[in-house]
Structures are given as C-alpha cells and as structure tokens.
Amino acid sequence: MSDRPKLINVGAYSFYESMRAQGADAVHVDWRPPAGGDPELARMLTRLERPEIDEANRKAVAKILAAKPMLIGIKAAKDVISGMTEHTILHSGPPIEWERMSGPMKGAVWGALIYEGLAKDQKEADELVKSGEIKFGACHDHDSVGPMAGIISPSMPVFVIENQENGNRAYSNFNEGLGKVLRYGAYEESVIARLKWIEKTLAPILADALKRSGPIDLKAIMAQALHMGDELHCRNVASSLIFLKSMAPHIAETGYDRKEVGEVIKFMGENSLFFLNPAMAAAKAMVDAAHNIKHSTVVITLSRNGTDFGIKVSGLGNRWFTAPAEIPKLLCFPGFTEADANPDIGDSAIMETAGFGSFACAASPAVVQVVGGSAEEAIEHTREMWEICLAKDKSFSIPFLNFEGTPRGIDLRKVMDTGILPIINTGVAHKKPGFGTVGFGILRAPIECFKKALKAMAEKY
Amino acid sequence: MAIKSVVRKGDYRDSVMLMRISKELEGLEGVKRASAMMGTDNNKQLLKDAGLHTDEALEAGPNDLIIVVDAVSEVLASQALSKVDDLLAVKKEERGEITYKTLSSALSAIPDANFVIISTPGEFAAREAMRGLNAGKHVMIFSDAVPIQEEIELKKIAYSKRLLLLGPEAGTSIIDGVGLGFANAVKRGPIGVVGAAGTGIQEVTRLIDVESGITHALGVGGRDLSREVGGLGMLGALRFLAADPETKVIVIVAKAPTMGVAESILKAAEETRKPVVACMLGASKTLVTRHGAIYAATLADAAAKAIALVQGKKPKEVTFTAPRKWIEAIVKREIKNFAEGQKYIRGLFSGGTLCTEAMLILRELVGDIYSNIPLESRLKLPSTDKSERHTCIDMGTEEFTRGVPHPMIYFKPRCERLLREAKNRDVAVVLLDVVLGYGANPDPAGELVWAIAEAKKTMAESNRYLSIVASICGTAHDPQGFEVQKKKLEGAGVVVMPSNAEAARIAALIATRGKARGKLK
Numbered sequence: 001m002s003d004r005p006k007l008i009n010v011g012a013y014s015f016y017e018s019m020r021a022q023g024a025d026a027v028h029v030d031w032r033p034p035a036g037g038d039p040e041l042a043r044m045l046t047r048l049e050r051p052e053i054d055e056a057n058r059k060a061v062a063k064i065l066a067a068k069p070m071l072i073g074i075k076a077a078k079d080v081i082s083g084m085t086e087h088t089i090l091h092s093g094p095p096i097e098w099e100r101m102s103g104p105m106k107g108a109v110w111g112a113l114i115y116e117g118l119a120k121d122q123k124e125a126d127e128l129v130k131s132g133e134i135k136f137g138a139c140h141d142h143d144s145v146g147p148m149a150g151i152i153s154p155s156m157p158v159f160v161i162e163n164q165e166n167g168n169r170a171y172s173n174f175n176e177g178l179g180k181v182l183r184y185g186a187y188e189e190s191v192i193a194r195l196k197w198i199e200k201t202l203a204p205i206l207a208d209a210l211k212r213s214g215p216i217d218l219k220a221i222m223a224q225a226l227h228m229g230d231e232l233h234c235r236n237v238a239s240s241l242i243f244l245k246s247m248a249p250h251i252a253e254t255g256y257d258r259k260e261v262g263e264v265i266k267f268m269g270e271n272s273l274f275f276l277n278p279a280m281a282a283a284k285a286m287v288d289a290a291h292n293i294k295h296s297t298v299v300i301t302l303s304r305n306g307t308d309f310g311i312k313v314s315g316l317g318n319r320w321f322t323a324p325a326e327i328p329k330l331l332c333f334p335g336f337t338e339a340d341a342n343p344d345i346g347d348s349a350i351m352e353t354a355g356f357g358s359f360a361c362a363a364s365p366a367v368v369q370v371v372g373g374s375a376e377e378a379i380e381h382t383r384e385m386w387e388i389c390l391a392k393d394k395s396f397s398i399p400f401l402n403f404e405g406t407p408r409g410i411d412l413r414k415v416m417d418t419g420i421l422p423i424i425n426t427g428v429a430h431k432k433p434g435f436g437t438v439g440f441g442i443l444r445a446p447i448e449c450f451k452k453a454l455k456a457m458a459e460k461y
Numbered sequence: 462m463a464i465k466s467v468v469r470k471g472d473y474r475d476s477v478m479l480m481r482i483s484k485e486l487e488g489l490e491g492v493k494r495a496s497a498m499m500g501t502d503n504n505k506q507l508l509k510d511a512g513l514h515t516d517e518a519l520e521a522g523p524n525d526l527i528i529v530v531d532a533v534s535e536v537l538a539s540q541a542l543s544k545v546d547d548l549l550a551v552k553k554e555e556r557g558e559i560t561y562k563t564l565s566s567a568l569s570a571i572p573d574a575n576f577v578i579i580s581t582p583g584e585f586a587a588r589e590a591m592r593g594l595n596a597g598k599h600v601m602i603f604s605d606a607v608p609i610q611e612e613i614e615l616k617k618i619a620y621s622k623r624l625l626l627l628g629p630e631a632g633t634s635i636i637d638g639v640g641l642g643f644a645n646a647v648k649r650g651p652i653g654v655v656g657a658a659g660t661g662i663q664e665v666t667r668l669i670d671v672e673s674g675i676t677h678a679l680g681v682g683g684r685d686l687s688r689e690v691g692g693l694g695m696l697g698a699l700r701f702l703a704a705d706p707e708t709k710v711i712v713i714v715a716k717a718p719t720m721g722v723a724e725s726i727l728k729a730a731e732e733t734r735k736p737v738v739a740c741m742l743g744a745s746k747t748l749v750t751r752h753g754a755i756y757a758a759t760l761a762d763a764a765a766k767a768i769a770l771v772q773g774k775k776p777k778e779v780t781f782t783a784p785r786k787w788i789e790a791i792v793k794r795e796i797k798n799f800a801e802g803q804k805y806i807r808g809l810f811s812g813g814t815l816c817t818e819a820m821l822i823l824r825e826l827v828g829d830i831y832s833n834i835p836l837e838s839r840l841k842l843p844s845t846d847k848s849e850r851h852t853c854i855d856m857g858t859e860e861f862t863r864g865v866p867h868p869m870i871y872f873k874p875r876c877e878r879l880l881r882e883a884k885n886r887d888v889a890v891v892l893l894d895v896v897l898g899y900g901a902n903p904d905p906a907g908e909l910v911w912a913i914a915e916a917k918k919t920m921a922e923s924n925r926y927l928s929i930v931a932s933i934c935g936t937a938h939d940p941q942g943f944e945v946q947k948k949k950l951e952g953a954g955v956v957v958m959p960s961n962a963e964a965a966r967i968a969a970l971i972a973t974r975g976k977a978r979g980k981l982k
Contacts, residue, residue, distance in 0.1 A: 005636045008567045008598075010589050011580030012477035015603070015642065018899040019578075021940065022646070024639040027571060029561045031581050031589070032473040037501060037523025039584040046588055387562040418562050419473060419524060444471070447524070 032419035035454065036447045044458035045416050048297065053413070053461070056295035060314050061390045061409035064298075064354070067286035068165040070215040071278055074207040078154035081142050081171055085154070087118075090139045092150025092347040093305025094320040098129050098136065102306030102342050104185025107433025108149035109134075111187030115195045116153050122187065140301050141318065143288070144171040145280045145347035148183035148429055149306070156195070157203030161218065161281040166289040172281035174198045177271040180436040183346075184429045197263075205264050209250035216246060218282040221275070222356070223396050226406070231364035232279050233348060233357030234425040234440055239275040244268045280347060283354035290314055290409070295461055298390070299410040299453075302353045302422060302445055306345035306429070311449045313412055316456055323448030328441025330428045336438040342431035344443060349424045355393060355408035358423040358442065359385040363398045363406070367425060373442070381423050382407065388414040388422065416454050421445050462531075465538040466515040467545060469526040473499065474549070475580070480866035482528070482548045487873075489544060491537030492530050496864060500525040501582075507864045564589050568596045578641055579628075580604055586629060587611035594618055594626070602628035602682070603642050609689055612682075616693035625701055626694055631680040632659030635666065642680070643869060645898035646938035650674020652767050653708035655698040657685045658742075660812025661714040661760055663896065663934050664961055665740070668764030669712075670936040673771050676708045677701075683813075686718035692726045699726070703733035710736050710770045712763050713754070716814050717743035727752035738766045738776075742817050743836070760818055761960040780966065780982050782959050788967060791956055795971045798926035799889060806830075806972045807882045808853030808892035808965075809875055811868035812934065815894045816855040819965040826969035826977040827851055833858060848882065851972075853892070869901045876912035883916035883927055889972045890928045891916070894961055897935030897946060904941060906949035913953045928971050930956045932964040 007026040009016040019026040035041030078084045089112055091105055101109070110125040113134070119125035128134060139150050146152050151173075158171040176194055180186035210216070221242045228238035244265070251261055268274050291300045296314035303310055310320040325343035332338065351357035361368060362382035365375035379400060385407040386392065392405030410422060421444040428441045474482075479497040486495030496513050498504040500521030508514040508529060518527045528545050532538035561567035564577065577593035579586050583606030593600040600619065607629035619626030627634050633656075634641045638649050643659060645667040652669055653676045656662040666678050679701065681694030695713075702708045711733060713726065718741055730737040731752045739754040740763035749756040755776060757763035766776035781788050806823065810816035813834060820830045831849040835841045842849060845860055856868040856875055868875050875893075882888050895905045902908055913929055920927035931950055935943045950957050956971075958964035969977040 005576050005639055006571065006574045007636075007639070007641075008564065008571065008574045008577045008593075009580075010564050010567075010577060011603070012475040014475075014477045014481075015578060015580055015900070019639060019641070022639050022899065027561065027567055027574070029564050029567050031475070031564070032562075033499075033523060033582065033585060034588065037499070042585055042588060046591075384562075387566065414563075417565075419471075420562065421471070447471075 034417045034419065036416070036419060036451055038451065041416065041451060041454055044454055045413060048413055048454075048457060048461070053295050053297060056293050056315065057298055057390055057409070057411060060290035060293045060296040060298040063166060063289040064286055064409055065391060065393055065395070066165050067163045067219075067289050069161050069163050069218045069282035069285040071159055071210065071218055072162045072215045073160040074157055074203050074210060075160055076154070077152050077156045077158045077171070080158065080160055081144055081152070083137065083142055085135065087133055088135045088137060088154065089113075090137050090142055090144055090146070090150070090152040091305060092139055092146050092148065092345060093303045094308050094310030094322050095136070095138045095141065096305045096307055100307050102345065103431045103433045104342050104345060104429035105149045105306050107185030107187050108151040108182050110433065111182045111191055112151045112153040114187060115192050116155055139347055140303055140312070143169060143284075145284050145350050146173050146183065147175070147276060147280065147348040148346040148427060149185060150347045151182060155199060157199055159278045159281050161278065161285045163285040163289055168285060168288050170281040170284040170288060172277040174202065175271060175273050175277045177273065178437050184427070184436040185433045186436045187434060201260050202264055202267065205251060205254055205256050205260065206247065208254040208256070209247050212250040212253055213247065218278060219395065221246070222279060222282065226360055226363045226396055227399060229364050229366055231357055231360045231367050231425065233276070233351035234427065235364050235367040236275045236279065237272045239279060240268065240272055243275045243278070276348065279356070280350050283350045283356060287350070287354045292317060297412040297457060299353060299412055299415070302349040302424070303347045304344040304349065306342050309344060309446050309449055311445070311453060313453050313457065316453065316460065319456065321449045321452040321456065323446040326443055326446060328426055328428055328443040330439045330441030332439040333437060336430070340430050340435070340438050341441070342429045344424070344426060345429055346426065348426065352422055352424050353410065355389070355396065355406045358425045359389070360396065360398065360406045361425070362400050384420055385423065387418050388420050412450060412453055412457065415450050421447055421450070462533065463535040463538040464513065464515060464529060464531045465535070465542055466518045466527060466529040467542050468500070468517050468521045471524050472526040473524055474526060476582070477580070480871070484866065484871060485548055486528070486530055486541055486544070489541045491533045492541045493533065494531040495529065495541065497526065497528045498864065499523060500527050504864070511864065564592050568592065575599060576601065576636060578603065583607040583629065587615055590615050590626070591618070594622060594624055597622070597624070599625040600627070601631055601634055601641055602626075603631060604628070605630045609684060612684065613690055613693070616690060616697070620693055620697050623700070625679065625697055627680055627698070628682040630682040630684065633662045633678065634680045635675060635678040637677065640899045643896070643898060643900035644678070645670070645934070645936045646940070647678070647936055648674035648938070649676070651676065651707065651709035651771050652712060653702035653705060653710070654678040654712045654714065655681065655695055655702065656714035657681050657683060657695060657718070658714055658716045658814040660894070660896065660934065661716065661740070661742070661814030663812070663898065664760040664815060665712055665714050665764050667934055667936045668761055668960060669767060673768045676705055683716070686715055686722045686726070688719045688722065692718070692722045695726055696729050699729045699733055703735065708735065710738065710767050712767045713737060713739040713741065714760065714763065714814070715741045716817055717741070723748060724752070727754055730754055736770050738763050738770070742814070742821060759822065759962040760814070761962040778982065781963055788970070791967065792970045792975055795928040795956065796974045799974070800925040802887050803889040803925055804972060805888050806851045806890045806892055806968050807848050807888055809878055809882070810853065810855050810894050811857055811875065811896055812894050813855045813857050815934070815961045816853050818961055819892060820853050822962055822965040823851065823853070823969055826966065826980050827973060833860070848885070854878070869896045869905070872902065872905070872908035876909065879912045879916050880919065883919040886923070886925070888927070890930055890968045892964060892968045893929065893931040895931050895933045895946065895950065897933060897939040897941045897943065899940065901941070906946040910949055910953040913955060917954060928956065929954065930958065930964050930968045930971065932958045932961045934961065
C-alpha cells in the first residue's frame with residue numbers, strides 16, 4: 001500500500017476504539033442487521049441493489065421534488081371523489097372490515113352515519129352497518145387522506161388539491177380541532193353539530209373566498225412554516241396562521257353575514273391544526289406523482305387504521321403490505337393514561353411519507369417536547385431519516401441544520417438495509433369510541449410491512 | 462434463585478459490546494449468570510440450553526436485544542436489570558464524532574479509504590465485504606460463521622481484483638503498523654508475515670519485535686488452507702507482500718495445512734523471490750525445504766530465523782534463550798515441593814495455535830497429549846470438561862465461547878478450570894498463555910492472579926505443590942505493559958518464560974523432574 005491505511009470499521013465499536021487508540025485514520029459504521037436480521041431477506045435485498053432500480057428511484061424522487069400542490073377548490077366529497085356513493089364511508093389506513101375496526105374508528109363511523117342522516121343514533125347506525133348496506137373503503141385507495149379515523153362521508157366538504165406539475169389530485173376533509181371530535185371517535189351531538197357547521201357555513205364561505213383568491217400555493221406555505229417551527233404534522237401553528245392570513249381578506253370580501261364570517265375566522269384562528277388536512281392532501285399529491293413507476297422502491301404510503309399499519313410501494317402498484325399497528329410512546333393529556341390509548345391510527349403519516357412530520361423534526365424542536373423528547377432528539381430524528389431517504393429537498397430547508405433539505409423519498413431498500421424504520425409523530429385516540437383525544441406520541445413503522453414489501457419486490461423484479 | 466429478563470425492541474448492539482455488558486452484569490451483587498444477546502434463533506437456543514430464558518426472551522426477534530440475569534434473589538435480579546440502561550448508554554459518548562449508518566454511506570463520504578474491517582454477524586459479513594471489494598477496497602473479515610461458499614466466492618473476486626481479502630475468522634492482522642482485531646503493538650521493520658492462525662501471527666510478530674519489526678501481518682483465516690478454499694487468501698497475501706518493496710523477508714505461519722494446498726502456497730512463496738521462513742505446524746521439513754523455504758519447527762523458531770535472515774546471520778535453532786544453568790535452577794526450585802504421584806501437565810490456552818505448538822513440543826518430551834484439538838484423533842478428550850493424563854486445551858473453541866467472550870477477554874472459564882485442575886492429585890504443572898495487545902483484556906495477569914493463588918493454596922493444603930508456567934504473548938509497547946504483567950505473574954509464583962515454546966519445554970522438564978532433559982536438543 002502506498003498510503004497510510006485509511007480504515008472503515010463495520011461492526012464492533014471496540015475495534016474502532018482500538019484503531020483510534022493506535023492513532024489510525026479510521027471511521028466507524030454503526031452497523032445494524034439488514035432486513036431486520038433475516039439472512040434470506042438480506043439476500044433478496046442484495047439482488048435489488050441494481051442500476052435499473054436506482055434509475056427508477058431517481059425518476060420517482062425527481063417527481064416528488066418537482067411537485068407543485070395547489071389548493072384549487074372545496075367541494076362535497078360525493079362530487080369529486082371517485083367511487084363515492086350515498087352509502088360509502090372512507091376511512092384511514094389500509095382497507096379493513098367492520099368487525100376488526102378499532103373503537104375510535106367505529107365511533108367515527110357511527111357519527112358519520114348520524115351526520116349523513118342515515119341513522120338517528122348509535123344503535124341505528126350500528127344496525128345499518130351490520131345490515132351490510134354501508135360500503136367501506138380506504139381513503140388512500142380513493143385519492144384521499146384523513147387524519148385519525150379519517151372518515152369521509154358523501155356530504156362532507158373536502159379540499160381539492162392539484163399537483164400542477166403532474167396533473168394528479170388529492171382530497172382531504174376538514175379539521176375539527178382537538179378533544180371530542182369525530183376523527184378521534186367521538187359522535188355525540190356537539191360533534192355532529194360542528195360537522196354540520198363546517199358543511200353549511202365554513203366550507204361555502206371558504207370556497208367562495210378561494211374563488212376570489214385563486215389557487216393557493218401550498219408548497220410555499222409549507223416551506224415558510226418549516227422556518228417558523230412547524231413540522232407540519234403535530235405542529236401546524238405557523239402554517240395554519242399563514243393560511244388564515246392568505247384567506248382572511250378574501251373571506252371578508254365574500255359578503256356573508258358578519259357573524260358567520262367572524263365565526264369562520266375565529267375557528268380557523270383557534271384551531272392550530274387547521275392546516276394539517278390541506279397539508280396532508282398536498283403531501284399525498286406530491287408523493288402520488290411518484291406512484292406506479294416500474295422498478296421503483298420508493299415508499300408511497302405509510303398509513304394506519306387503528307388496527308393495522310399499511311404501506312404501499314411505487315413499483316408494486318396498489319397492493320398494501322400490512323402488520324399490526326402498535327401503540328405509540330405517548331404523552332397523555334390530563335385525566336388519561338397509556339392504558340386508554342388505541343393503537344396507531346390515521347392517514348396523517350402521509351406527512352412523514354412526504355418528508356415532513358418527524359422527518360422534518362429538526363425544524364420543530366417544540367414538537368419533540370410535545371411527544372416527550374429533547375431538542376437534540378429532534379435533530380437526531382431528521383439525521384436518521386436522511387439515511388433512509390433518496391434526497392434532501394432544498395425547497396424545504398431546515399435552519400438548524402445549516403439550511404440542509406428535509407429527507408424525502410423513502411427507499412424501501414434503505415429502510416431494510418439500515419434497519420432504520422420511519423419515525424412518526426402522531427396524535428393518539430382513546431381506544432373506546434366516544435372519548436376523543438388522549439395525547440400525542442411517537443413511534444416507528446412496524447418492520448413487518450417492509451419485509452413483506454421487500455419479498456414482493458424481489459418476486460416481481 | 463431468580464431468572465429475570467428485559468427485551469429492548471429494535472435495539473441492535475454489536476456482539477463485543479453485548480459480551481462486555483454480560484460480563485459487567487455478572488460482576489453485580491448477587492448475579493450468578495447474565496447474558497445480553499440479540500434475539501436470533503441461534504441465540505435463543507443458546508439461552509434455552511443454558512437454562513437462561515424467560516417467555517419474553519423467547520418471543521424476541523432478531524432485532525430485539527435480550528438481557529437475562531440469573532441472581533440469588535428477585536430483588537437482586539431486578540436491581541441488576543435496572544443498571545442496563547446505564548451500561549448501554551456508553552454509546553452517547555460517540556456524539557460529536559462522525560459515524561455512518563451504512564458502509565455505503567461511509568464509502569461515498571471517504572472515497573480514499575483503502576481498508577474495510579468487518580465484524581458483523583457471519584451471515585451478513587459477505588454482503589458488506591462485497592460492497593468493500595466492489596468499491597476497490599481491501600477487506601478484512603473478523604466475523605466467524607461465514608458460509609464457506611461465500612468465503613470462496615469473495616476470495617476469488619478479491620484475487621481477480623488484486624485486493625486483499627483477510628478472513629473470515631481473521632483474528633489478527635497488522636496493516637502498516639495498525640493492529641486489527643487481536644494484535645500486539647509491533648515495531649515497523651522489514652519482515653512481512655502471512656498466517657492462517659491468529660495467535661500464531663501474534664506470537665511470531667511479537668517475538669520479531671524483540672530484535673526487528675514487521676511491514677504487515679496478514680491473517681487470512683483458519684479455513685483458508687482447507688481443500689475447499691485452497692489458500693486463495695494466502696496466495697493473494699503473498700502476492701501483496703511480494704510487491705511490497707519494504708518487505709525483505711516473508712514468514713508463513715499456519716496450522717497443519719492440507720497437503721496439496723501447502724504445496725501451492727510454498728510454490729507461490731518461492732515465486733516471490735524473497736527469502737521465506739515457513740512455520741507450518743505439523744508439516745514435514747522436507748515438504749518445506751523442497752520449495753526453497755526455510756523450515757521452522759515452532760513459532761519462536763520462525764521469528765528467530767526471520768530475524769537472523771534480516772541481520773544477515775545464519776539462522777539457528779534455540780532451545781532456551783537463557784543459560785541452561787538458570788533453567789536447571791528453576792526446575793530444581795519447582796520440583797522441590799512436589800509430592801509423590803504428581804506428574805501431569807495441564808495446558809489451558811486462550812490461543813489455538815499456541816496450544817498446538819505446545820502439544821508438538823510436549824509430545825516429543827513427555828509423550829501423548831490429550832486435547833479438544835488433538836494432534837492425532839485417538840488423543841481426543843472424550844469430554845472436554847475432564848482432563849486425561851497430559852492434556853492441553855484450547856479454550857477459544859466454539860464449545861467454550863458460545864455466548865461468552867473469547868478467553869483472551871473473559872477469564873472466568875479459564876480461572877474456574879485452573880481451580881478444578883488444582884484438585885487433581887496427579888497434576889504437577891499448569892501451562893498458560895497470557896495474551897496482551899489490542900483487543901485483549903486490559904489486565905490479563907490481574908484476572909488470573911487470584912485464581913493462581915487459590916489453586917496453589919488448594920494444592921498446598923494437601924501437602925503438594927502446583928507449578929504454574931506461563932509465557933506472555935506481548936511486546937514492550939502493548940497497552941497492558943509487558944513488564945507490569947510479568948511482575949504480577951511472577952509475584953503470584955508463576956514461572957514466566959520468553960516464548961510459548963520455551964514455556965512448554967520447561968513445563969516438560971518440571972513435570973518429568975528433569976528426566977526429559979535428554980530429549981532436548
């Protein structure tokens with residue numbers, strides 16, 4: 001060897017220590033078993049390390065980075081979402097039959113049926129479901145996303161987001177705030193009344209205002225909000241206010257009743273999660289642009305229905321790969337304990353899928369406090385997610401990390417190679433229907449989903 | 462009696478660290494046994510076999526960390542487990558240094574790196590090694606349990622790319638003065654060493670250090686000279702040393718290579734056109750000299766001959782470095798308090814090659830030596846737990862290291878065995894190797910002295926005397942401090958000899974009360 005040895009140590013840290021003790025030029029790789037420690041899967045993974053897959057992923061990520069999600073309208077779900085009938089109820093996560101639905105999702109379904117006037121109370125709603133007349137579907141399979149139970153029923157107004165770079169659209173419902181709300185499984189009178197107000201007052205006024213403002217550039221709002229301390233999943237304080245700021249003059253111009261206009265502005269101003277829902281649809285519109293690319297191992301969906309966790313992968317079409325949903329490590333609101341928590345639920349993990357939420361945690365140390373961690377951890381989360389993503393997106397830069405870009409484009413292969421599982425910041429629902437929010441938490445996607453997807457990838461390609 | 466466990470999901474730690482944690486847990490109050498392992502099927506079986514399992518532990522997956530303690534009471538078991546977080550927290554110290562999550566990211570961040578050292582579990586080692594080779598780097602695989610097919614494939618690729626592939630099971634290498642794995646701090650000099658034997662390389666290089674130094678020591682792994690692998694790793698290593706202008710003399714160290722393979726190695730050695738000393742333990746002298754290499758019967762002999770070549774002197778064989786009358790004085794002193802019937806040697810080794818070398822020497826002087834790695838199959842111990850007549854045991858074999866660290870790090874099994882040997886009325890001499898250097902225990906002598914004192918006391922109680930002979934495989938520059946280690950051993954009444962070979966010879970003289978003298982050269 002002509003030069004001094006320059007060493008890379010893979011595995012035992014003590015070897016690295018002894019290299020350093022000898023003054024050697026060495027670096028350490030904090031190695032973890034690939035493929036969750038399964039040698040057979042590791043061999044599949046090796047087979048998938050091929051140029052055509054690299055190339056497909058480059059294409060996929062370019063599409064995610066180039067996406068331009070715009071809010072173009074507010075419409076009733078039944079008018080825009082394909083496959084939506086008078087008796088269709090969409091829910092979060094992978095498809096699931098009634099019997100296996102968790103408490104909060106059942107509560108939200110009952111509430112939605114009462115809201116739609118299809119049942120007068122919980123008992124009637126339950127009978128209606130059991131009669132088989134209600135058709136369930138996963139939001140994600142209908143270009144939609146909804147936080148927590150993610151229930152979208154035909155009359156609900158939805159945000160219509162179009163990715164103007166690619167032409168694809170995504171939809172999401174309206175955010176009701178925290179506490180006893182439908183998406184957390186509450187279905188009492190006040191919950192239904194709020195949903196009605198959203199449908200009859202909020203949505204028409206906002207729709208009118210939007211016609212006056214013209215399409216709203218959501219990417220711009222999201223990028224600004226990151227610089228203001230949002231990670232856009234559990235913290236949407238800044239984004240909600242920017243959104244309100246952009247809409248307020250147009251809301252004022254609509255000429256609606258003063259009291260109603262006042263209510264709308266107050267509601268949007270007080271609900272610091274208001275922007276979560278349009279942000280989720282924007283995130284979906286961005287990632288979906290990379291869907292169905294042959295050979296691509298980019299993860300397109302991470303989502304949970306309170307019973308199962310499911311993922312989709314670009315090159316594997318609309319197949320879901322599922323595993324049991326786990327209970328997040330959580331910080332409870334007063335009066336609740338961990339024993340009250342339902343397993344992970346909601347489409348909101350689309351934020352992480354698209355490179356926000358915990359992936360952008362370094363931009364939002366305050367949110368780690370909400371979920372019980374430190375600012376240092378927030379930075380570590382983003383650094384860790386870089387390891388499983390294909391790009392750092394300078395459009396969404398992080399001041400704390402010298403304006404480096406957020407990690408985007410989760411590569412199934414990298415997840416399996418490093419054993420680093422996507423981290424998700426999330427709200428936590430009570431496991432019984434009717435109770436609402438228990439707290440906020442943090443957890444990792446279950447490895448089983450990725451193992452199944454890896455096997456499918458190895459079989460297909 | 463209480464067995465308790467904790468399982469930490471998705472918390473992967475390397476095996477060396479886990480062994481250290483097991484050891485630290487065993488040092489806590491009331492803890493009889495402790496084990497920290499990843500929840501692979503293999504490891505779970507180990508826990509089951511050891512009776513160290515809980516339902517929770519058996520349900521863990523390969524990415525989950527299992528920690529089990531067996532303590533004298535529930536309270537002490539829980540108390541020990543409550544320390545786990547602190548023990549695992551060491552990793553935090555890494556903060557501030559750059560570490561990489563994958564080899565691929567390290568390779569792209571440091572394009573001019575030239576050596577990749579792999580110590581992952583065996584089934585994943587080939588995957589990482591291939592990445593290193595594809596990036597044009599030399600690779601050393603420390604891991605064991607790499608499938609032999611993968612070893613062959615990797616070595617073929619490395620050979621064709623003119624890269625080194627050291628290992629698998631390469632316990633020792635020194636690259637440009639940097640010791641990798643278990644290695645002594647050896648001076649730079651003109652001698653290059655290739656070996657298929659870990660402690661063999663250590664013993665040769667540290668003996669070379671006394672009067673000369675090395676360029677590189679390249680460990681190619683214990684299976685390299687098997688028929689299947691055909692010495693591919695060693696051929697590559699020889700080619701590497703042949704091309705290295707600073708290497709003036711080459712030493713080959715191997716433990717009983719396969720016949721055809723030994724020939725092709727010696728042929729390749731001849732083609733280097735550099736003087737070659739071959740210490741192939743168990744191979745015939747004629748085989749070695751036929752290809753122009755210089756025959757060395759022992760590791761010490763190989764080192765001495767290589768040094769002589771470098772110094773332009775005629776290589777000669779050395780039986781004892783010290784004057785013979787000094788040796789006789791030691792023997793006289795050691796046999797003085799023996800009781801009737803004390804006649805057997807029990808060698809307890811942490812180095813496999815040192816064990817083999819000792820047996821080859823002892824066989825000539827005292828006759829049959831039983832072992833778990835015998836020179837002839839008829840001398841295989843029926844049970845490794847029980848010594849027979851003259852016995853030498855390699856305590857670094859799998860049966861001893863399943864789930865616990867190598868005996869160069871972890872001394873509990875060897876100390877226990879020493880105490881047991883001291884209870885046998887017919888044992889005269891216990892022969893030990895004490896290995897220093899990087900990777901080894903920070904204070905091996907300190908780990909041994911209490912057991913040595915205890916063993917000597919046990920013997921004295923029945924009016925007998927236990928002679929303990931050791932050699933220290935170390936250099937003056939080793940982090941443990943050669944002189945400090947030697948003083949500790951001598952202070953405990955151990956006869957410390959300059960090499961493993963000399964230790965074996967004097968052990969034979971003592972055990973035979975001097976009668977083996979006539980068989981020495």
